[in-house]
Amino acid sequence: MSNEDIGSPSASSPSEQPHIVSLVCQAKKALQQGEQLCMDAHTLSNASAQTVVDILALDAQVRWMSEAVLDQLKLAAQVAKSIEQKRSELEGQVQEWDTLRSQRSDALDSVLESLGSQYVPPDFHTVSVDSSPFGSQNGSEDENEDDGTPFGLPKSTSDPRQSPTDTIRNRSPLAKLDEKKSKRMDRRRWKTLSDFVDERAIEDLLDTIETDRQGLDDILAQTSDHPEHLLSAIEAIRNSIPEPTELPAFDAIFQAQEDTSSTMAKHLESLAHHYRNMQDAMHDFEAGEEFNEEDMQGMNSDADALPGIIIELEEGVRSIEAYRNNLLETKTAAQERVEIHRRILTDLDELGTIMTDMLEQQHAVEMESLDHLEHLHLQLRPLEELHHKYTSYQYAYNKLVLELARRRQYREAAQRVVANTIAELDAMVEEERILRAQFQAEHGQYIPEDVCLYIENPPNRWTVSTWNDEPLETLPEIENDLVEEVR
Numbered sequence: 272m273s274n275e276d277i278g279s280p281s282a283s284s285p286s287e288q289p290h291i292v293s294l295v296c297q298a299k300k301a302l303q304q305g306e307q308l309c310m311d312a313h314t315l316s317n318a319s320a321q322t323v324v325d326i327l328a329l330d331a332q333v334r335w336m337s338e339a340v341l342d343q344l345k346l347a348a349q350v351a352k353s354i355e356q357k358r359s360e361l362e363g364q365v366q367e368w369d370t371l372r373s374q375r376s377d378a379l380d381s382v383l384e385s386l387g388s389q390y391v392p393p394d395f396h397t398v399s400v401d402s403s404p405f406g407s408q409n410g411s412e413d414e415n416e417d418d419g420t421p422f423g424l425p426k427s428t429s430d431p432r433q434s435p436t437d438t439i440r441n442r443s444p445l446a447k448l449d450e451k452k453s454k455r456m457d458r459r460r461w462k463t464l465s466d467f468v469d470e471r472a473i474e475d476l477l478d479t480i481e482t483d484r485q486g487l488d489d490i491l492a493q494t495s496d497h498p499e500h501l502l503s504a505i506e507a508i509r510n511s512i513p514e515p516t517e518l519p520a521f522d523a524i525f526q527a528q529e530d531t532s533s534t535m536a537k538h539l540e541s542l543a544h545h546y547r548n549m550q551d552a553m554h555d556f557e558a559g560e561e562f563n564e565e566d567m568q569g570m571n572s573d574a575d576a577l578p579g580i581i582i583e584l585e586e587g588v589r590s591i592e593a594y595r596n597n598l599l600e601t602k603t604a605a606q607e608r609v610e611i612h613r614r615i616l617t618d619l620d621e622l623g624t625i626m627t628d629m630l631e632q633q634h635a636v637e638m639e640s641l642d643h644l645e646h647l648h649l650q651l652r653p654l655e656e657l658h659h660k661y662t663s664y665q666y667a668y669n670k671l672v673l674e675l676a677r678r679r680q681y682r683e684a685a686q687r688v689v690a691n692t693i694a695e696l697d698a699m700v701e702e703e704r705i706l707r708a709q710f711q712a713e714h715g716q717y718i719p720e721d722v723c724l725y726i727e728n729p730p731n732r733w734t735v736s737t738w739n740d741e742p743l744e745t746l747p748e749i750e751n752d753l754v755e756e757v758r
Contacts (some may be wrong), residue, residue: 282701291549291556294574299544301577307365308584309535315591316528322598323521327483329605330518336612337512343619344505350626351501354633358494365487368647372480375654380472380663386464389665389756396462458585464668473657480650487643494636497629504625508618519601524594535587538580545573669757677691679746689735696733703730 416616552570718726737743 291553291570294570295546295549295553297574297577298542301581302539302542302546304581305535305539308581309532309539312532312584312588312591314597315588316532319524319591319595319598321596322602323524325606326598326602326685329602329609331581333513333605333608333612334515336609336616337515340508340512340612340615340619344509345622347501347505347622347626350630351505354494354629355498355500357633357637358491358498361491361637364644365491365640368644368651369484372484372647372651372654375651375658376477379654379658381662382658382665383465383468383470383473386468386661386665389464389668390458390461390753391464391466391668392747392749392753394463396467409536414693422424427666452492464665468661475652476650476657480647480654483643483647483650490636490643494629494633497633500633501622501626501629504622508615508622511611511615511618513611516604516608519597524598528591528594531587531590535584538584538587542577542580545577548573555693579715585693627646672749672754672757675746676749678744679749682744682746692735698733702728 549570551565707730715727
């Protein structure tokens with residue numbers, strides 16, 4: 272029923288009786304329309320109340336799900352932190368190994384550098400690489416001119432039976448001796464202790480260690496991006512969580528709807544009162560009562576007010592419906608947030624699976640890294656052994672130089688004793704010879720020739736030689752500055 276159905280009747284002339292039935296019908300229709308509008312408003316109010324209940328339930332669900340998601344993300348962040356911590360511990364052990372390797376490599380380099388600065392006189396080394404306890408990687412033509420034992424005496428290359436052909440074919444002994452003297456004067460042509468070191472084997476060892484070290488980096492790289500990837504996934508899920516929204520002021524909405532409903536109830540009561548009055552007027556009219564002009568004007572005036580009342584009732588319904596629609600929008604938004612959280616929970620399940628795989632892979636990498644690191648520690652032992660070996664080698668060589676210097680001093684002292692003894696014996700023999708000559712000149716002519724025939728013998732001459740005529744010990748020539756260098 273529309274407002275046009277409740278139009279006011281045209282004014283009747285004073286001589287005509289108004290049609291009371293039409294006014295009664297208008298009042299009845301207005302009352303029915305008002306009742307329907309009030310029923311619609313009541314239904315909308317009840318729907319609003321139920322919507323509010325749904326919104327509160329959905330909001331509680333969203334809040335619970337948000338807290339659950341945040342708690343799960345905290346656990347995931349702890350897992351990422353745990354993986355990062357385990358990686359940091361492994362990297363710390365690797366760094367300790369790197370420091371230890373650097374220390375041992377530097378110590379070995381220092382020894383090798385020291386060996387390279389210590390010259391070895393040419394008389395000390397030989398041509399045979401195999402005769403050196405360390406081998407030699409720096410062969411040269413000069414080595415072919417040396418012969419003997421490691422750090423020992425050079426063997427004589429002169430052969431009295433050498434033929435002129437051999438002399439022509441090879442270098443003459445004199446030229447060879449001159450070249451050796453020239454070589455001794457120029458220390459730049461001398462070998463150093465490092466020439467007797469197998470540097471190629473050391474380089475191979477260092478290359479092997481470096482290759483294995485890179486292998487450890489490859490193992491650790493398998494999980495290098497796990498913490499960052501996990502934190503990125505956590506941050507993505509955290510950013511996808513809907514921002515908490517402020518709920519409408521339900522009390523204000525309910526109060527506004529209540530006020531509107533009260534106003535509509537008053538309007539409905541007014542319509543009902545008008546309808547009852549019109550029914551009474553119709554009964555009076557049917558009983559033969561006639562209405563004066565004032566009565567008709569009052570009934571017409573009331574009938575003219577009916578459309579305005581209906582409009583106000585319709586506005587009240589629209590107002591309540593607007594509140595209901597706002598609540599429905601809030602409910603829809605809450606439902607959307609619930610759906611978002613459900614998708615987030617699905618993402619969390621996938622993240623849990625990823626974390627499980629990451630933890631298993633991290634554990635496998637950790638075990639493999641520890642085994643590999645143990646292997647690397649074992650590989651550092653040869654470096655320490657080489658350092659001890661070449662340190663002892665240098666120390667033994669220094670002691671060798673001092674020992675040879677001591678032996679030279681011993682030999683020179685023994686030679687001085689021998690020379691002094693020979694000189695003293697020669698003097699004694701000469702004195703004895705003079706005394707015997709004097710005796711022979713004074714008494715020999717009076718002694719018969721057949722008496723003491725050996726009286727005319729000269730005194731024995733003496734000599735001092737090595738035991739069993741062993742060859743005299745020959746020692747290499749060592750310059751004094753080399754002896755002072757190793758003291």
